Amino acid sequence: MLANLLLVQTWFCSERFALAYFGTSWFLCDILFFYLIFKSLNIRIMRVRMSRLFSVCAIIVALYAMCVVTIPDEKFNWTLYTFPVFRLIDCCIGIMLYRFVASESGKSLFSKTCKQPYSLQCLGVSLLLLLFCLTFFAYRDLLPVNFRGVALFWPFAIIFILYLMAMEKHHPRFFSLPVINVFTSLGNLSMEIFLTHDMAIYMVNIIMLHLGLYYSCPFLVVCVKAVCILALAWLARKCVVDPLSHRFA
Known part of the structure; x- marks a missing residue:
């Protein structure tokens, strides 16, 4: 318990603590680590040139892929998945998606989505939810253990958010x-x-x-x-x- 409260388990992963008090460890670690660096990380990602950002992303993906291939399946969850530095990747992806939505390309895509009929927007959201559910079952039953479940979320997130924004613009009363x-x-x-x-x-x-x-x-x-x-x-x-x-x- 003491090792978890002091974040030892999340920084120096041990199989002994893999299933003990995960919620406590993750909560303390995320608050103390992510919130301390979020402001500077957000500024950095929002200001850096896109070409350089893509280059850094490619390097990170390559390094992460090597770690995924190297770590045995039975040791993946209590090493790579719980390590804060690697889970920080999710935070960075979220910031980059926001940057895309706020960019000219994102605004153009949002404008095209708004021009679609409302019925087509509802159909698009329904199909996205159905596809997400199907990919979840594929992740659970077919894909390897070291394929992170969160990887299924991001491909749908940006399109889903844009569709909901467009639907809210068409029918704001429904969302109130x-x-x-x-x-x-x-x-x-x-x-x-x-x-x-x-x-x-x-x-x-x-x-x-x-x-x-x-x-x-x-x-x-x-x-x-x-x-x-x-x-x-x-x-x-x-x-x-x-x-x-x-x-x-």
């Missing part, structure tokens, strides 16, 4: 419905939910087992887990993420 606002609020907490859900589930399981309700009241256990996950994510946002964001803004 209360149910949409609820999903928007959950989306704003998505990072905190991801980083803390393991901790919440672990604590609820222990408490429910102690009270003898884990097997006798499964529906109650699920409901309590959902409430605790949202509560813990909200506390993480208010007590940790927001103060750090304001501190390093």
Whole structure:
């Protein structure tokens, strides 16, 4: 436990800690590492020339590919996948996608998307979601272990976001419905939910087992887990993420 809280497991990976308190380790590591360098990283990526950015990306992809090929499948998750420097790649990809959306090419693609009929936009979003679900099953059942699941997200993300932006422009009232606002609020907490859900589930399981309700009241256990996950994510946002964001803004 101490090794995880001190981030030893995330920096010097050990198979012994592979399944223990991952949520705690990832939460602390992401906040202390990513938030400290996000501002400078964002400025750097947004200002560097595109040709140089593509060159750096090509080098990183080549190095990453060599690591993926070298590391055995059974050791992949507790080495490469959990190492903060490699997970930083995901953060960089997100910044680069934002840069594309804000660029002239991104604006041109958005303009073309807006000109499509609304029914075609809805069909496009539905097909993207279906294709994403199919690729998930392919990742789970067909692709090798060291093919990272997050690699399936990025090809769909940019097109999906552009389609939703175009749909909002056509029908802004639809996106102001209360149910949409609820999903928007959950989306704003998505990072905190991801980083803390393991901790919440672990604590609820222990408490429910102690009270003898884990097997006798499964529906109650699920409901309590959902409430605790949202509560813990909200506390993480208010007590940790927001103060750090304001501190390093």
